[in-house]
Structure formats: C-alpha cells, structure tokens
Amino acid sequence: MATGTGSRLRALADYDVLALTALIWFLAKFLRYAFPPLFPTFRETFGVSNAALGLAFTAMMTVYAAMQFPSGALxxxxxxxxxxxxxxxxxxxxxxxxxVPVPDEVALAVIGGGMLLVGLGTGAHKTVAVRLLSRLYPARTGRALGILDTFGAFGGVAAPAAVVAVTGAALAVPGVGVDWHTLFLVGAVAAGGLAALFLRRVPPADDATGGDGDGSGGGRGDDADGLRRYAALFREPAFAAFVVVTVCFSFAYNGAVAFLPLYLTDAAGLPETTASLLYSGLFVVSLVQLVTGDLSDRVGRLPVIAATLALAAAALALLLVVSGVLAVGVAVVAFGLGSHGFRPVRGAYLSAVIPESSAGGGLGVVRTLLMGAGALAPAAVGAVADATGFAAAFGLLAAAMAAAVAGTGVVAVVDR
Incomplete structure (x- = not known):
C-alpha cells in the first residue's frame, strides 16, 4: 500500500513539473509576443521605422538564441x-x-533594454524544459511536448488580446492609468510567483537533467571534449539535414509572427483590431499540437513533420495571393495549424536522436542555430518591407518554408 501511495504521489509530482514548466513557457511566449501587436503603437508614438522595430525584435531574439546552448549545457x-x-x-x-513609465527621451533605450532581458531570461527555458519532460515521459514525449507547446502558444493568444484590451481601455477612458506598461507589470509579478513555485514543487530527484538527482549528468568533464561531443552530432547525415529543415522553418515562422499584424494592416488592408484578432487566431489553433504530438508517438515523427510543414508552406503562399477577411483568416489559421503542429514533433525527433550524454547541450546547439536564424528574420523582413513592401518580404518567408518541406524529403531518405 505504501508503495502504491508513493507511486501516486510521484505521478502527481511529475504532473506538477509539467504544469509549472508549461505555465512558465506560457509566460515567456506572452512577454515576447506582446511586442508585435505593440509595434503600431511604438511606430506612432516614437516615430520609428519598420526596420528599427524589426532590429529591436531581432536583438531580443538573438539574445534568446544565444542562451540555448549555454542553458542546455549548464x-x-x-x-x-x-x-x-x-x-x-x-x-x-x-x-x-x-x-515602469519613463520620459519619451529615454523610452526607446529602456524598451530595448527590457526586451533584451526578456530574451535572455526566456532563452533559458525551452531547451531545458524539452529535455526534462522527455526524460520524465519517455513513452509519451510527443504528448508532453505537445502540452508544453500548446501552453506556450496560448501565450501568443493572450498577448495580442491583452494589448487590444489595455490600449482600448486607455483610449476609451483617458487617465485611467492602464496602458501597455500594465501588461509587463503583471508579467513581472507572474514570473516571480512561478519561479518560486517551481523551486518549491519540483522534486530534487528531477533537478538534474541527467536523471541521477545530483547534477552529475553527462555535461561534466573537460569543456573541449564536451564541445567535440556536441559537434560530432552533425556528422550524422539525418541529424544535419534535420537541423537545416528546422532552421528554415524557424526563419519563416519567426519572420511571419513578428510582422503579421503589420502585414495584415499594410498589405492585406485590414483594420488594426481585425489584424490583432487574426493574430490571436494564429495561436488559438495551437491546440493542434496535442493532436500532432500524440499522433507522432503512434505513427512516427517524420510523416507528421512532412504534413505539417507542407501545410504551413501552402498557407504562406496563399496569404500572398488572397484578399478579404475570410480568405486571409483561412490562410492565417492554416499557417498556425501547420506551424504549431510541427513544433512538438520537432522536439520529440531531436530528443530521440540526441544521445543521453549530450542531451542538454546537444539540443541547446540545435536551438541556438534555429533560433539564431529566427532572430535574423524580423530584421530581414523589416528591411525588405521598407525597401519593396510586405508582399516581397513574406514571399521570402514562403520560400524558406518551402525549403524546409524539401529538406524533410532529404531527411526521410538518409534516415532509412
């Protein structure tokens, strides 16, 4: 009886880890994806260009990308x-x-500094979370990562809706004291509370990714040997090809989500409120991750990867040629289904092919590359949009997504 009770308590503790890990990821996505819906406000208030906004987002995402390897290795x-x-x-x-509201003369510098800290802090989470959950749920990795990514994606749902709410309140009731700063005050309080709960509720046995409970996992030893071990992963053709696939996807996805609200207003001609609601819709459909994650556990990862990437590529191409709220909405939803459907399966595939001894750092190397490519995308989209328009910029993203689809075929061939 005692053994059975202990097992049940252990299972509940494992669910605590999943729930808290997912909630922190929700907050991380909320903080990051609050910025694109605020870009029109920043552009109007501070008189900055699309390129400058894209550069700021790129700086945040570059710091985020740079944290992937060190956080995993640590x-x-x-x-x-x-x-x-x-x-x-x-x-x-x-x-x-x-x-904290500051004078307009220093506001841009403060916003940039805050964005960099958000990128630095959120960059420490996903690599470590994927490895932790894949160890806790070895037979249900796809499902666990589907839950993680779904929570994160709903941070993207909540962020634009919250932006609409606070900016609408500020316009409707001047002097009410609620504006975009309020979003980040709530985020700061939530981050402190979740960090304290995670520290308290995660059992010590789950503290080390290596699973031995003392932190002496595979990451110890000579640093040069560790780097060589991580680099050796790229000598595997299937692994290297899949890294190329996920880098292309990351460039296309991050470029699209950074500028989709502006694309919908400037290129598609939609009102700002409609654009924000459609942007939320992009993340609402993230529930598909629960389906694709579970499906990949049942039928295999590569077929699900190929199908989801093909849908995302077709949706981006469709977005370039359609007009009207309904047609544009269909394209946005399809892009969300394909993109979000891919993400948990990507994590499950990488967790399966990276050796246990290199798990955290190996996944960190891959995420550094893919998030580095994703970090460059907003700057590239902003520059191309200023030079030739958003249609050409999103055409570049559609080409990158098509390259990811083609790369999946290469992975399938070399992975046999």
Missing part, C-alpha cells in the same frame, strides 16, 4: 531546476523594466 551540469528558475527571474526583471 543544465547537464547543475540540473534543470536551477536553470529554469534563474531564467524566469531574469525574464521577470525585464518585464519589470518595461512596466
């Missing part, structure tokens, strides 16, 4: 709990910086 050494808690604390500090 988790191999000291454990997942410490890294995740530290990341949430730094992200909360960035949100707190953004929550």
């Amino acid at each position: 988790a191999d050494r000291v454990g997942a709990r410490q890294v995740i808690v530290a990341g949430a604390g730094v992200a909360g500090a960035g949100a707190l910086v953004l929550a």
